[in-house]
Amino acid sequence: MADRVRWGILSTANIGRAALVPAIVGSANAELLGVASREAERAFGYATRYNIPNSYGSYDALLDDPDIDAIYIPLPNSMHAEWTLRALRAGKHVLCEKPLATTAADAIAMADAADARNLKLMEAFMYRFHPQISAVVTLLDNGAVGELMHMHAAFTFRLTRPDNIRFQPELGGGSLMDVGSYCVNIFRTLADEEPVEAQAFARWHPNGVDEQMVGTLLFASGLTAQFDCxxxxxxxxxxxxxxxxxxxxxxxxxxxxxxxxxxxxxxGYNDVEQRTIAGVDEYRLMVEHFSDCILTNTRPLFDAREAANNLRVLEALYRSAAANGRPEQII
Ligand SMILES: NC(=O)c1ccc[n+]([C@@H]2O[C@H](COP(=O)([O-])OP(=O)(O)OC[C@H]3O[C@@H](n4cnc5c(N)ncnc54)[C@H](OP(=O)(O)O)[C@@H]3O)[C@@H](O)[C@H]2O)c1
Incomplete structure (x- = not known):
């Protein structure tokens, strides 16, 4: 392989245009070769606007292009597993948006398919590539807060368009899938252990998705974590x-x-220290890491089995929320 990974994007999703197109174009070891859409004209317009050399009127047409090495998948959540598996079968490495799938079982099947072909597969939780996260890991490891006993996270925003994919249950919508998944992921990343029990309460949207959720996780060591999304x-x-x-x-x-x-x-009230971390494009760092793994045939820092563990927690939280807060084992 050359010294740069040649990328293609499946769909004209907002997150692609807002973050991944500039990230791939700005990466030292990547280049953006093509974009596919369900509509040829939409793909062509997108390619023209962002100076992408090739456009395709179907996702399959992009997967069939032998010049593409890696696929970025920003499709609705319910389509991640199917299109990741199709891309892997076509011999492509895959960076798939979060959540990697809608079930842990699907994520394991995706991991198995990637391993069987020696292809790279990673979930695009880009926040983990920001140096503020490695700084937090180091601070906690060095006892900055003493013994870690509890964590809290929140990720909320207000969505007003009812036709957004996040409000559609059949597309894998819901606040936990969309932003709560980050809260669960940061807890697991920093805890160095997996949670064993989950409890959640949700406020349900008329469409049936959770528009709000409050969740609590218990780890085997007694560590607790709580979030709202x-x-x-x-x-x-x-x-x-x-x-x-x-x-x-x-x-x-x-x-x-x-x-x-x-x-x-x-x-303490009078002992407050502020550490400044220089700004950076975390999406670009993610693309560069993933491209580097492809070029050097090394495992991504966060592999698909790690994503399956996140989904196990989301599944337990959904079971608990559906049972109005009944505690659920994470299995
Ligand atoms: N990491 C992050 O920072 C971040 C941020 C936002 C979103 N995301 C993730 O990225 C994914 C996409 O989110 P988004 O907000 O960018 O989505 P979006 O703008 O709604 O785009 C989704 C794209 O999927 C394609 N698509 C195929 N079948 C579809 C269907 N039945 N309904 C709607 N779209 C369909 C469409 O592209 P074509 O019509 O061109 O085929 C559409 O443009 C989600 O998994 C989300 O969780 C991640």
Whole structure:
């Protein structure tokens, strides 16, 4: 393979145009070769607007192009498993949007399919590539809050268009799938262990999806974590780690943009320290990491089996919310 991975995008999704097109184009080891849409004209218009050399009037046509090495999949959640499997069968590496699938079983099948073909597969939780997260890992490891006992996260925003994919149950919509999945993911990333029990309460949208959810996780060590997520509340994306000696807070935990960010450390009312982290495009760092894994045949930092563990937690939270908060084992 050459020194750059040649990417194609399946669909003209908003997140592609807003974040991944600039990320791929700006990456040192990647180039964007094509975009596909269900409508040829839409693909052509998108390709023209973003200077992408090729457009395709079907997803299959892009998968059939031998010049494409890697596919980015920003389709509705319910379509992630099917199109990832089709892309893998076509011999392509896949960076798929979060959540990787709508069930843990599907995510395992996707991981097996990638491994069987020695192809790379990763879930596009881009926030993990921001240096503020590695800084938090180091701070917690070095005892910045003492013993970590509890975490809290929130990811909410207000969606007003009823036709949005997030309000459609058949497309895998819902606030937990969309933004709560980040909260669960950051807990698991920082806890260094998997949660064993979940409890949740939801406010249901007339369409049947959870438009708001509050969830609690219990880890085997006794560590607890709590989050709320919503498609109906003002924008918040916070994270807090509470320990025996202090607390650590992020006010822009998941989408800090490219401006600098801050980590707040408190060890008492008068002992407050603010760490500044330089701004960066976390999407570009994700694309560069994934491209590097392809070029060097190494495993991504976060593989598809890790994504299946996140989905196990989401499944338990949904079971609990459907049973009005009954505690559920994570299996
Ligand atoms: N990592 C992040 O920061 C981030 C941010 C936002 C969203 N996401 C994820 O990215 C994915 C897409 O989200 P989005 O908000 O960008 O979606 P979107 O703008 O609604 O785009 C989804 C695309 O999927 C295609 N599609 C195929 N079948 C469809 C159907 N039945 N209904 C609607 N669209 C269909 C359409 O493209 P064509 O018509 O061109 O085929 C459409 O443009 C989701 O999985 C979401 O969770 C991630």
């Amino acid at each position: 919503a498609l109906s509340l003002a924008r918040r994306e916070t994270f807090l780690a509470a320990g025996t000696e202090g607390t650590l807070e992020l006010t822009r935990a998941f989408l800090p943009g490219t401006a600098s960010t801050t980590i707040m450390l408190r060890r």
